[in-house]
Amino acid sequence: MATPAVKVYGWAISPFVSRALLALEEAGVDYELVPMSRQDGDHRRPEHLARNPFGKVPVLEDGDLTLFESRAIARHVLRKHKPELLGGGRLEQTAMVDVWLEVEAHQLSPPAIAIVVECVFAPFLGRERNQAVVDENVEKLKKVLEVYEARLATCTYLAGDFLSLADLSPFTIMHCLMATEYAALVHALPHVSAWWQGLAARPAANKVAQFMPVGAGAPKEQE
Amino acid sequence: MATPAVKVYGWAISPFVSRALLALEEAGVDYELVPMSRQDGDHRRPEHLARNPFGKVPVLEDGDLTLFESRAIARHVLRKHKPELLGGGRLEQTAMVDVWLEVEAHQLSPPAIAIVVECVFAPFLGRERNQAVVDENVEKLKKVLEVYEARLATCTYLAGDFLSLADLSPFTIMHCLMATEYAALVHALPHVSAWWQGLAARPAANKVAQFMPVGAGAPKEQE
Structure with missing residues (x-):
């Protein structure tokens, strides 16, 4: 088999790395995950x-192009191979994808990451969970998820009635969140819950979730 | 004169609001800034x-479309009216715009905002500057600006040898930063300094800077 032209550097347990992998899987792009060790620096x-x-x-790495920042990578992969997941070149749809991608980046992910770091990754980093940090961020996340609930009561997906990167981008951090007791925040909201289940059932999401064994004790690096 | 079809809600002293205004000014779009008061809630x-x-x-508001999140707004305005500032539809250039926009959002702006909040907005919020927060973020910002310096030694603008939203997006928070003593961080780096001066000299940037009188004592809301 020929070596794939596309390479991803990183460890797949990272929600940032796996965000890039999810875009590649959804787009059906053949890629090589080049193993790296965080512990070895x-x-x-x-x-x-x-x-x-x-x-x-x-x-x-895509031919001569070297890109970083997971959302920029995901945009590039989809723009090149599956542009309908960015709104398909239609102005209004594309704008709504951008809005809900920014919401993911600036409203949803910061508290979700803080909770996941404390509840999932802290033992892996050799320290105890800081419950005060968790509690503060659970309050923030709850408010954000209520906005998602209201939004998803009006359309099937975040940017409208079409799947987009705005839905896929939060998948990997939410996959980690769903391995904690704070999955209850999602289960409490019927539209968010249905949206989440739809995402998690996608073959690409399933494949990427297998790279992220956060549900079974301390996470392991993929090396 | 007819009422412009495009409305922006907010207060222009905010670097987020003025980021949207800068995109509109660069694109030459006629718009109405609808006054709102933060103090009045x-x-x-x-x-x-x-x-x-x-x-x-x-x-x-652009006709029937209502958008929030300043970077999503800026993308929409430029995609509709001046797409060359997003990379002009060329895959590689667009990808590099995305990379450096994400760098602005996740590497540059967080420490810059923290410094500006303490040094410029704290008195306006009725409290003293927290110098420990400033010092911590100055260290972070210094490292980020060193990466910008290395990048801008290889090309005129962040995404390559063409102006893009990746350059414009940091303008408004940097305008605030340049009103503090930490402007010295920029002056110390020749390529960053030249890039900054080029941005600040643009007519659109000049106009938006006038909405943000942060240099002359405590900022005032634009009402």
Whole structure:
């Protein structure tokens, strides 16, 4: 088999890396996940800093193009291979995808990440969960999810009645959240719950979820 | 004169609102800035929550379309009226615009906003500056600006040798930063400094800067 032209650098347990992988899986792009170890500090080595000067993962190489920042990577993959997931070039739909992608980035993900870091990754980082941080962010997340509930009562997906990156982008952090007791926040909201189940049932989401075994004790790096 | 079809809700002193205004000015779009008062809690009133359920500014109305989140608004305005500022539909250029827009949102703006809130807006919010917060974020911002310096040594603008939203998006928060003593962080870096001066000299940037009188004592709301 020929080596895929597309490479992703990083560890798939990261919701940021797996966001990029989800876009590739949804678009049906053949790719290679180049293994890196966070514990060994691979992201701080010169060869990785040459790919991303911020020393973060994921990085995508697509031919001569080197991209970082998971949402930029996801946009590129879909623009090239499945533009309907960005609104298909229609102004209004594309604008709504952008709005709900920004909502994911600036309203939903910050509290969700804070909860997941404390509840899922803290043991992996060798420390106890900080419950005060969890409680504060649960309150924030609850309010955000109430807005999602109201939105999803008016349309099937976040940007309208079509699946888009606005729905896929939160999948990986929500997959981690759903492995905690705060999954109850989602279960309490019927429209959010139905939307989540629809996302989680997608073959691409299923495949990416397998890279992220957060439900079964401490997460392991994919190496 | 006919009422413009495009309305922006918010107060222009906000770097988020003025980011939307900068996109409109660069695109040459006629718009109306609908005055709102933060102090009077206009953003918490039902009519505004109907526009943006998160109760934030800016909101853009473009005909039947109501958008929130400043970067989504800026993308929409440019996609409709000046697509070359998003990479002009070329895959590689568009991807690089996306990368550096995400860098602005997730690397540059968080420490810049923290510094500006403490140094510019804290007195306006009736409290003292927290110097520990400033110091911590100055260290973060310094590292980010060093990456910008290296990038801008290789091309004229962030996404390549063409102006884009990736350059314009940080303008308004940087305009506030440049009113503080931490402008020195920018002056210390020759390529960042030249890039900043080029941005600040643009007529659209100049016009938006006039909405944001942060240099002359405590900022005033635009009402």
